[in-house]
Amino acid sequence: MAEAKDKKKRNEFLYFAFRNNKLKVGISIVLFFLVLAAVGALFTKHDPEAFVGPLSDPPSSEFWFGTTVFGQDVFAQFVAGVRATFIVGALGGGLATLIGMLVGFVAGYRGGMVDESLNVLTNIVLVIPTFALLLIISAYFEVRGLILESVFIGLTSWPWAARAIRSQTLSLRSREFVDLARMSGMKPLRIIFTEIAPNMMSYLVMAFILQFGGAILIAATLDFIGLGPTTGFSLGIMMQYAVLWGALPLGTWWWFVPPGAAIAAIVGALYFMNVGLDELFNPKLRET
Amino acid sequence: MSLRVEDLTVYYQTLRGDVRALESTTFSIADGEIMGLAGESGCGKTTLANGLILLVPPMRHVGGRVLLDDRELPIADVEAMNRFRFKEISVIPQYAMNAMNPTRKVGRMAAELLRSRRIDPKRTLPELEKRLDLVELNRSVLKMYPIEMSGGMKQRMVMVLSTLMDPSLLLADEITSALDVSTQKAVAKMLVDFRDREIVKSIIVITHDMSILYQIADSILIMYAGQLAEKGPTETIIHSPRHPYTKLLITSLPKVGVKHDATRLTGIPGKPPLLLDPPEGCRFRERCPAAFERCRDVPPFVEIEPGHFVACWRETESNA
Amino acid sequence: MLRLENASKIYRVGTFGGKQLRAVSDVSFTVKDGEVVSLIGESGSGKSTIGKMILRLIGITGGKITFDDRDIATLRGGALKAYYRNVQGVFQDPFSSYNPIFKADRVFEIVRDHFFPGVEDREWDEKVRRSLESVGLNPRHVLDKYPHQLSGGQLQRFLIARALLLDIRFLVADEIISMLDASTRIDVLNLLADLKERGLAVLFITHDLSLGYYISEDAAILYRGCVVEFGRTEKIYDHPAHPYTRMLMASVPRLDQKWEDVEIELRAKQEDLSTGCVYYERCCDPHRSERCRERRPRLVEIEPGHSVACDRYSTDG
Numbered sequence: 001m002a003e004a005k006d007k008k009k010r011n012e013f014l015y016f017a018f019r020n021n022k023l024k025v026g027i028s029i030v031l032f033f034l035v036l037a038a039v040g041a042l043f044t045k046h047d048p049e050a051f052v053g054p055l056s057d058p059p060s061s062e063f064w065f066g067t068t069v070f071g072q073d074v075f076a077q078f079v080a081g082v083r084a085t086f087i088v089g090a091l092g093g094g095l096a097t098l099i100g101m102l103v104g105f106v107a108g109y110r111g112g113m114v115d116e117s118l119n120v121l122t123n124i125v126l127v128i129p130t131f132a133l134l135l136i137i138s139a140y141f142e143v144r145g146l147i148l149e150s151v152f153i154g155l156t157s158w159p160w161a162a163r164a165i166r167s168q169t170l171s172l173r174s175r176e177f178v179d180l181a182r183m184s185g186m187k188p189l190r191i192i193f194t195e196i197a198p199n200m201m202s203y204l205v206m207a208f209i210l211q212f213g214g215a216i217l218i219a220a221t222l223d224f225i226g227l228g229p230t231t232g233f234s235l236g237i238m239m240q241y242a243v244l245w246g247a248l249p250l251g252t253w254w255w256f257v258p259p260g261a262a263i264a265a266i267v268g269a270l271y272f273m274n275v276g277l278d279e280l281f282n283p284k285l286r287e288t
Numbered sequence: 289m290s291l292r293v294e295d296l297t298v299y300y301q302t303l304r305g306d307v308r309a310l311e312s313t314t315f316s317i318a319d320g321e322i323m324g325l326a327g328e329s330g331c332g333k334t335t336l337a338n339g340l341i342l343l344v345p346p347m348r349h350v351g352g353r354v355l356l357d358d359r360e361l362p363i364a365d366v367e368a369m370n371r372f373r374f375k376e377i378s379v380i381p382q383y384a385m386n387a388m389n390p391t392r393k394v395g396r397m398a399a400e401l402l403r404s405r406r407i408d409p410k411r412t413l414p415e416l417e418k419r420l421d422l423v424e425l426n427r428s429v430l431k432m433y434p435i436e437m438s439g440g441m442k443q444r445m446v447m448v449l450s451t452l453m454d455p456s457l458l459l460a461d462e463i464t465s466a467l468d469v470s471t472q473k474a475v476a477k478m479l480v481d482f483r484d485r486e487i488v489k490s491i492i493v494i495t496h497d498m499s500i501l502y503q504i505a506d507s508i509l510i511m512y513a514g515q516l517a518e519k520g521p522t523e524t525i526i527h528s529p530r531h532p533y534t535k536l537l538i539t540s541l542p543k544v545g546v547k548h549d550a551t552r553l554t555g556i557p558g559k560p561p562l563l564l565d566p567p568e569g570c571r572f573r574e575r576c577p578a579a580f581e582r583c584r585d586v587p588p589f590v591e592i593e594p595g596h597f598v599a600c601w602r603e604t605e606s607n608a
Numbered sequence: 609m610l611r612l613e614n615a616s617k618i619y620r621v622g623t624f625g626g627k628q629l630r631a632v633s634d635v636s637f638t639v640k641d642g643e644v645v646s647l648i649g650e651s652g653s654g655k656s657t658i659g660k661m662i663l664r665l666i667g668i669t670g671g672k673i674t675f676d677d678r679d680i681a682t683l684r685g686g687a688l689k690a691y692y693r694n695v696q697g698v699f700q701d702p703f704s705s706y707n708p709i710f711k712a713d714r715v716f717e718i719v720r721d722h723f724f725p726g727v728e729d730r731e732w733d734e735k736v737r738r739s740l741e742s743v744g745l746n747p748r749h750v751l752d753k754y755p756h757q758l759s760g761g762q763l764q765r766f767l768i769a770r771a772l773l774l775d776i777r778f779l780v781a782d783e784i785i786s787m788l789d790a791s792t793r794i795d796v797l798n799l800l801a802d803l804k805e806r807g808l809a810v811l812f813i814t815h816d817l818s819l820g821y822y823i824s825e826d827a828a829i830l831y832r833g834c835v836v837e838f839g840r841t842e843k844i845y846d847h848p849a850h851p852y853t854r855m856l857m858a859s860v861p862r863l864d865q866k867w868e869d870v871e872i873e874l875r876a877k878q879e880d881l882s883t884g885c886v887y888y889e890r891c892c893d894p895h896r897s898e899r900c901r902e903r904r905p906r907l908v909e910i911e912p913g914h915s916v917a918c919d920r921y922s923t924d925g
Contacts, residue, residue, distance in 0.1 A: 470856075541818075548798070
């Protein structure tokens with residue numbers, strides 16, 4: 001009887017999952033770009049950096065997204081760019097979520113002085129002018145890669161997640177089942193990971209998705225102003241080159257519109273997904 | 289005022305079917321009567337209260353009617369009920385004191401409430417102030433935020449607001465449960481005071497706490513699983529109940545002066561039925577020590593003595 | 609067995625912790641084996657705080673709590689675990705006491721992991737079955753279920769069964785039946801009384817006087833963190849001495865008696881309560897004087913088994 005009810009609960013969950021339009025649309029778009037990033041290279045005939053075609057050529061059957069002012073294949077760059085974007089999102093967003101979890105759980109669970117000092121730390125990191133810091137770093141590291149950018153983003157954007165996770169932890173900690181676990185001799189770390197975190201799973205998933213999207217946006221901005229990686233391609237770098245090399249006055253829209261549209265689509269889809277997930281996890285918001 | 293509820297049936301619509309929360313209830317309340325509506329959780333008392341004043345989905349009006357002063361109330365029509373709500377029939381909902389907007393001063397909230405009912409706050413201010421004096425709230429409370437007020441103060445404020453238009457019938461849903469013992473007493477006595485001063489004509493006090501009802505109610509209506517079990521004067525219900533459920537309920541309540549070593553009280557074994565697919569006939573059948581075959585039909589709510597109604601075949605058969 | 613000696617809990621509140629909130633002040637009482645003591649008080653009286661201090665969930669700021677003459681504040685690691693084998697608690701909200709994403713049985717599993725690691729499956733299942741039956745639950749009805757599939761009464765009894773698995777000697781029951789329906793309440797209460805007969809000591813925390821009367825030998829009346837009256841339950845209920853206790857008795861709605869007309873001033877002011885009687889503001893007793901404001905009255909025995917903290921009964925001139 002209990003089994004049947006469990007199954008019913010899962011089915012109910014999936015039923016609402018499939019009915020939720022925001023979730024469906026969001027996931028589809030993200031998946032599309034993910035697949036593109038993974039296997040798109042199979043469809044490109046040319047190396048993104050190679051000078052292979054006529055200069056500033058509009059889209060054609062040979063070059064689906066046309067060519068740059070140097071005669072590079074825009075589509076090949078685009079595919080490489082989407083891949084880089086996902087890497088930054090995953091690494092940077094992932095790192096931020098991880099640090100946020102660490103700080104948030106400890107501050108929320110321990111309270112007292114530990115909480116106070118972690119809050120001070122969070123506030124300091126929040127207030128650091130990341131732009132100025134970046135300028136210093138870019139002066140220091142003349143050659144920068146994707147990993148460095150991801151790490152930088154991860155190390156500077158965690159305060160939001162930390163705050164959110166801390167408040168959820170605080171509220172869960174006051175529930176009696178935590179007291180019962182303590183009275184069974186459970187160690188605090190184990191309580192956090194086995195009692196509190198699983199209760200916040202939906203929250204953590206959504207936090208990660210938001211950090212993912214946020215990381216992509218930050219990376220795109222940094223790339224666009226030239227503070228991104230010095231080698232390789234990303235959507236932001238494409239847009240930077242496009243603008244630097246006069247795509248706007250020249251009207252070579254195929255160079256900067258696809259990357260810009262892709263960023264907007266991916267990040268938008270992620271946020272859309274998040275709203276859908278929120279409705280799914282919180283039955284009171286469901287569309288019925 | 290007089291209230292007559294005839295055969296009222298209200299179900300809740302859910303994905304899995306209709307929950308038969310209120311089944312064919314018939315009773316009446318006289319002018320000036322404070323009737324206690326008691327029963328355990330899930331018995332239908334809140335459904336009854338909501339059915340009288342705000343019947344919105346997922347609730348569905350399946351049958352029966354309600355007559356206030358011999359006029360039928362359009363309970364199924366939310367729009368039409370607007371005329372009656374707050375003016376003729378008013379409610380103090382459960383947790384009302386926690387529902388006050390924490391970012392608004394109480395006076396402002398009251399003004400907004402009145403305006404939403406198309407009442408001019410300025411013209412009612414003198415009356416509001418008189419009522420505040422009546423419940424012993426300082427007039428400066430209008431300038432306070434809810435967080436500055438104690439539970440008792442908030443509850444009294446809500447009582448004043450709900451009765452500002454002198455409704456004929458007041459529904460008080462669990463208004464004493466979240467309060468301290470001393471505040472409970474004050475609030476309950478205030479309720480009686482409102483009736484004595486004819487600010488309201490009759491009151492239905494919904495609670496699971498029988499002892500409060502003993503203190504202030506004139507009559508008590510006991511409900512079980514969506515059906516009416518017994519109604520009668522307070523003394524009768526508390527000291528000489530006839531319905532098996534009422535009897536078991538009253539005897540399961542600890543009283544000051546009763547010690548476990550001397551008298552072991554007993555509860556009622558089992559659980560109330562799920563109302564998604566309730567049993568036929570009397571819904572207390574499965575847990576009732578006096579059940580027999582007749583109980584497969586729904587027992588009618590019969591007046592066995594003046595003012596004392598019971599829905600039980602055992603009681604009505606022996607009287608017949 | 610369990611003794612509180614001048615136990616206090618002071619919280620620091622306000623910006624930079626400037627002000628003090630005395631949740632519990634100078635509380636002393638004892639609970640002996642196989643005895644039920646009721647801790648009766650309204651909200652803000654500190655009764656739950658005392659329960660949590662005894663359960664080592666909150667630290668103690670002053671005084672000490674001893675169990676079998678050992679100061680529980682000094683317990684660490686293995687000794688603390690041994691303490692939990694003797695002392696456990698059950699709380700007010702049955703649905704908050706379970707992690708909603710796991711099955712209810714998990715609370716047993718946790719106990720098994722921490723206290724009975726080497727026990728065989730079969731032996732453990734037998735132990736669980738016996739524990740459930742001793743609290744009046746049918747193992748087949750309650751095992752392998754999620755908390756939302758069980759009723760409040762079943763959940764509370766489940767928690768008592770969990771405590772019994774450890775063979776405890778002392779149970780802190782913090783308002784354990786206030787969220788239950790009337791017909792289930794008495795069953796859980798009777799269960800506590802039965803367990804008492806078998807030697808379990810209980811600290812029964814409640815705001816409901818009739819419940820306290822039903823099962824406890826001794827009762828302590830708490831007001832704003834202090835014990836104002838303590839002693840045998842019948843004596844306190846029969847002739848309450850402290851003005852606050854008298855007010856409580858007069859206000860509680862009874863099923864056999866109507867209220868007497870007592871109007872009480874209901875404004876509680878926030879004040880530093882380090883000196884003077886805590887009930888000073890609300891006290892309408894004619895004996896009230898400046899001395900009550902200056903000196904905190906101590907508990908004085910006015911008859912065997914009945915003590916009161918009120919200047920009216922103080923023995924010095």
